Amino acid sequence: MIERIDTGPRMSKIVKHDGVAYLCGQVGDGDTVADQTRDCLSRVDALLHKAGSSREHILQATIWLSDMKDFADMNAVWDAWVPKGFAPARACGEAKLARETLKVEIIIIAACD
Numbered sequence: 001m002i003e004r005i006d007t008g009p010r011m012s013k014i015v016k017h018d019g020v021a022y023l024c025g026q027v028g029d030g031d032t033v034a035d036q037t038r039d040c041l042s043r044v045d046a047l048l049h050k051a052g053s054s055r056e057h058i059l060q061a062t063i064w065l066s067d068m069k070d071f072a073d074m075n076a077v078w079d080a081w082v083p084k085g086f087a088p089a090r091a092c093g094e095a096k097l098a099r100e101t102l103k104v105e106i107i108i109i110a111a112c113d
Helices: 033-051 068-081
Strands: 002-007 012-017 020-023 058-065 089-094 104-111
Touching: 002 033, 012 033, 020 033, 033 068, 033 104, 058 068, 068 089
Parallel strands: 058 089
Antiparallel strands: 002 012, 012 020, 020 104, 058 104
């Protein structure tokens, strides 16, 4: 069975199937990549909770940066957020994001509790 949560005309914020939650890409507010990453991860936490999952159950993360020069600053926030011993498979690349002010977007796939 496929369960769609917070579905709008274009997308669902969460899609669950076979014990796995797929979160839509999350962006955050703020002027710096660190601020946006913190806000983005706060939004990920809320969606994980809503999906019946948690940081410890993240399987994969895909991170898009508008500029790879922000890699270290994003990683400083990411590393503090990921629980020790629970690092997911991860990819990070540079992409043109939906708005010029966006510096980071994070896409998460997680197992459900």
